[in-house]
Amino acid sequence: MLCGKRVILRAIEPPDLPNYVRWFADPEVLAYFGLYQPQNLAQEQTWYQRQNENSSSVNFAIDFEGRHVGGCGFANIDAKNQHAEVGLFIGEKALWDQGLGKDVLATLVNYGFDFLNLHRIYLRVFANNQRAVHAYEQIGFVHEGRFRETKWRHGRWLDLLYMMSYAPNGGPGGRSHGPDAPSAMSGRAPAAIIAGKTRRPRPAWDIAPASGWCGTGKPRPR
Ligand SMILES: CC(C)(COP(=O)(O)OP(=O)(O)OC[C@H]1O[C@@H](n2cnc3c(N)ncnc32)[C@H](O)[C@@H]1OP(=O)(O)O)[C@@H](O)C(=O)NCCC(=O)NCCS
Numbered sequence: 001m002l003c004g005k006r007v008i009l010r011a012i013e014p015p016d017l018p019n020y021v022r023w024f025a026d027p028e029v030l031a032y033f034g035l036y037q038p039q040n041l042a043q044e045q046t047w048y049q050r051q052n053e054n055s056s057s058v059n060f061a062i063d064f065e066g067r068h069v070g071g072c073g074f075a076n077i078d079a080k081n082q083h084a085e086v087g088l089f090i091g092e093k094a095l096w097d098q099g100l101g102k103d104v105l106a107t108l109v110n111y112g113f114d115f116l117n118l119h120r121i122y123l124r125v126f127a128n129n130q131r132a133v134h135a136y137e138q139i140g141f142v143h144e145g146r147f148r149e150t151k152w153r154h155g156r157w158l159d160l161l162y163m164m165s166y167a168p169n170g171g172p173g174g175r176s177h178g179p180d181a182p183s184a185m186s187g188r189a190p191a192a193i194i195a196g197k198t199r200r201p202r203p204a205w206d207i208a209p210a211s212g213w214c215g216t217g218k219p220r221p222r
Helices: 014-024 042-053 100-114 130-136
Strands: 007-010 058-064 067-078 082-089 121-126 142-153 154-168
Touching: 007 100, 007 130, 014 042, 042 142, 042 154, 058 100, 067 100, 082 100, 082 130, 121 130, 130 154
Parallel strands: 082 121
Antiparallel strands: 007 058, 058 067, 067 082, 121 154, 142 154
8 A cells, every 4th residue: 555644545445435426426536527327336336347468557545544535546658658647535524634645646646657557647627627636736746738628527518637647757858847858859858857966856746755555664665
């Protein structure tokens, strides 16, 4: 399992599935999802089975103070091109706006860069989901695109935003949105970084100082 500052991300177990049914029956939780209808237990069991067999996704249950409070993970993991889509939700509404979403996302991003060897992590979010957009920006996700009138929700069209986080050290040819970002022309990282003489400053998402596998006792390398 993965430890954030306050959350724990662990494997999803079959007894967790009724919680997903309960959360997705709530229109407020469902409002910002790709789903169009509540899910029943059989549908959740099918999803659980499929994601267990799908090597291009990694999903976690979110625990907070010993309680299962939401779900998160990576989808569309593309190992060749080193990118993946990240997603999260806090199903327990009473816990919104307490910093858990940011903690979860920072923990996932650290894991994606440090363990999955990703170069880019992207997410899709409805433009009117101001809470989510604000939280994602605080973890260093930058706006990369806006797809207008993409989804029909509540009787109107909604725009979909693409947001992105790039690996902090960029790597050869890597990109960053920091002050030492590579030239747009070459798309290459500065020579000193390529030569391994310096690292890019870690961006704002690094708010979960010791996240990674729980109990290793090792601080994450800087
Ligand atoms: C989106 C979600 C994951 C965020 O998690 P969270 O724990 O509620 O978020 P956090 O508390 O970490 O951060 C929310 C931030 O947005 C701010 N915020 C809340 N409502 C806001 C609004 N209407 N406009 C702008 N900012 C807002 C909060 O004040 C907080 O910022 P702060 O820490 O600077 O004060 C969670 O609310 C959720 O699961 N919502 C329902 C499902 C969903 O939208 N999933 C995401 C799909 S992309």
